[in-house]
Ligand SMILES: Nc1ncnc2c1ncn2[C@@H]1O[C@H](COP(=O)(O)OP(=O)(O)OP(=O)(O)O)[C@@H](O)[C@H]1O
């Protein structure tokens with residue numbers, strides 16, 4: 364072993380930065396996509412239309428009961444085969460680890476964001492919806508202009524905290540041989556046989572970014588408390 | 592033809608009957624006060640008028656349009672009837688002016704500048720023009736309720752519904768809200784007002800409706816209601832006795 368050798372890190376910094384930028388990109392897209400999908404799921408759960416509410420609840424409970432790793436594998440390995448049998452094609456369609464990762468995280472996070480958004484909507488006094496209707500807004504206007512802005516504002520700290528968790532979970536895509544931050548570190552670690560340095564560095568990067576974000580969320584929480 | 596015609600309305604929450612065969616009407620330019628003990632169904636009845644609450648029997652016709660008919664465009668009907676709530680229900684994430692503009696732009700399709708002019712006109716009228724950029728949470732209860740009235744007036748309503756507009760207010764703020772309502776009544780606004788403010792009922796209203804246990808027990812001219820107490824039902828006399836003793 365012979366002590367730490369950080370030179371391999373310096374040389375591979377651009378490669379690692381690319382990995383980090385992939386991680387951030389996937390996190391941001393999955394957070395935004397997951398929030399939008401979560402809003403639709405929450406509205407379905409609260410719709411009062413029994414089959415729709417039931418289907419959304421079943422989806423959310425399923426996603427929340429299965430380990431993320433299994434969901435990732437399931438999408439990556441099984442969905443192409445399923446698509447093949449549905450379309451009757453000769454070969455499974457090539458979805459690729461990238462697209463598979465984006466779709467998986469949006470669909471998976473949607474279930475968690477759904478529950479946050481649903482709690483947010485339920486935290487808004489019922490009179491607000493009454494007032495929105497009374498002034499002539501229809502359902503979609505009332506949701507879009509009155510209920511959701513308040514619900515999301517109230518829930519912003521929780522949504523961001525969930526996004527920090529997501530940021531860490533995204534590292535699982537390394538198992539699909541995707542070059543996210545962890546994936547990049549694995550590749551270099553194996554090439555240069557510098558496992559300890561690489562994994563320490565990645566852990567530190569994750570810690571610094573996650574902790575900084577959580578401090579940001581705390582500050583935001585205080586500000587929202589003042590506005591309320 | 593009355594502006595608001597309530598015809599034999601009954602409503603149930605599961606087994607529990609909240610409203611039983613309620614009939615009354617509000618003529619154009621008339622002010623009708625609805626009163627009665629807590630839980631008698633006043634809020635439920637007034638919310639049926641703009642279909643915020645569905646009902647199972649009877650019908651309500653507003654300016655010739657049935658609120659329970661299948662083809663009725665409810666958002667449009669509601670946009671023509673102003674409603675003021677006990678707890679104001681201003682939109683807390685929007686400034687005062689944005690509260691006044693929102694439905695004008697989104698529902699009536701007015702331009703932003705038109706909506707601003709109209710909003711400022713009514714804000715001025717309720718004496719709050721200087722508060723246009725504040726948020727509802729920064730105003731007192733009385734101010735919030737006056738903004739809520741202005742918000743409803745911005746839609747040029749054919750009638751106004753009030754559900755206990757002063758009962759969530761500190762006593763010293765009741766006057767400023769009642770003053771605005773008296774002004775509206777004087778200008779000939781058609782109003783249906785759920786309130787326990789008997790002073791307002793006596794001096795401003797044309798008719799008084801008294802409800803008890805989901806039924807309309809009394810429905811008579813204000814003079815008759817207050818002037819001839821002996822002729823009132825037992826329940827109405829008890830209620831008046833309690834409330835006037837305050
Ligand atoms: N969503 C609901 N489900 C079941 N019962 C309800 C519901 N809303 C109201 N009620 C009941 O209906 C009755 C009438 O309620 P309503 O709010 O119309 O009374 P009110 O005359 O306005 O009383 P208050 O003076 O307290 O405002 C009450 O007994 C109330 O408990």
Ligand SMILES: [Mg+2]
Pocket residue numbers: 633634635754755
């Ligand atoms: Mg009430």
